[in-house]
Amino acid sequence: MSKIVYDVVEDYIRETLEENTGQIRKMELYAEENNVPIIHKEVAELLKVILKIHKPKRILEIGCAIGYSSIFFESVLDNEVEIITTERNPVMLEKAKKNIKDAGLEDRISILEGDAQETLNTVDGKFDMIFIDAAKGQYKMFFDMVIDKLKIGGIVISDNILYKGMIASDDLVVRRKKTIVKRMRDYLDYICQSDYLDTSIIPIGDGLAISYKKSEGK
Numbered sequence: 001m002s003k004i005v006y007d008v009v010e011d012y013i014r015e016t017l018e019e020n021t022g023q024i025r026k027m028e029l030y031a032e033e034n035n036v037p038i039i040h041k042e043v044a045e046l047l048k049v050i051l052k053i054h055k056p057k058r059i060l061e062i063g064c065a066i067g068y069s070s071i072f073f074e075s076v077l078d079n080e081v082e083i084i085t086t087e088r089n090p091v092m093l094e095k096a097k098k099n100i101k102d103a104g105l106e107d108r109i110s111i112l113e114g115d116a117q118e119t120l121n122t123v124d125g126k127f128d129m130i131f132i133d134a135a136k137g138q139y140k141m142f143f144d145m146v147i148d149k150l151k152i153g154g155i156v157i158s159d160n161i162l163y164k165g166m167i168a169s170d171d172l173v174v175r176r177k178k179t180i181v182k183r184m185r186d187y188l189d190y191i192c193q194s195d196y197l198d199t200s201i202i203p204i205g206d207g208l209a210i211s212y213k214k215s216e217g218k
């Protein structure tokens with residue numbers, strides 16, 4: 001399925017997870033029907049544990065889509081975290097706004113509308129966590145734009161970093177994805193080799209990287 005772990009392993013892990021209910025479940029069904037790439041179930045479960053340990057007060061998310069991950073993070077943190085997220089697709093924006101309103105989270109989650117390449121420049125203040133989950137060829141650019149806004153002791157979580165296994169093996173790379181794959185490999189090299197970060201790559205979902213910021217970089 002994900003081409004990252006054996007299907008039997010992924011199926012087994014998913015069977016251990018309880019099904020969500022209410023609005024979160026509705027958003028999952030919408031995402032499935034409309035091919036919106038929300039975080040995978042087992043990734044959500046890991047993030048839940050991380051959020052409970054790390055207890056972030058401010059999260060910056062790049063890639064909102066329908067607002068699923070933002071609303072999920074809020075639900076894990078008892079609606080007490082401030083989230084700034086970004087989205088450029090008008091259809092997604094409309095859906096996200098409605099979902100955030102329905103969840104009663106308009107005063108907690110704000111969306112920067114437009115290309116993150118521009119909107120990220122307008123973000124003020126420091127964050128405890130940054131979640132990168134947007135165009136895969138742009139992770140390094142996003143990272144460079146926001147890493148100074150992450151507190152020391154904060155974490156960067158990057159989703160989809162193994163991209164259907166293509167990042168790990170040339171045998172899996174389809175020709176038209178070559179540039180994206182190269183860029184993602186460069187990004188991973190960077191976050192894994194930087195002295196000021198500790199990074200762990202985790203092969204669940206579509207691949208997740210978790211980086212801890214030890215000191216100011218560069």
Ligand code: SAH
Nearest residue numbers: 038039063065068069088089115116134135
């Ligand atoms: N984090 C969401 C899923 C995000 S999917 C969740 O798990 O629920 C990725 C989204 O990022 C898409 O909706 C896409 O439109 C948006 N995106 C991609 N590149 C972007 C960019 N440069 N600026 C703003 N949004 C971007």
Ligand code: MG
Nearest residue numbers: 039133159160
């Ligand atoms: Mg993702």
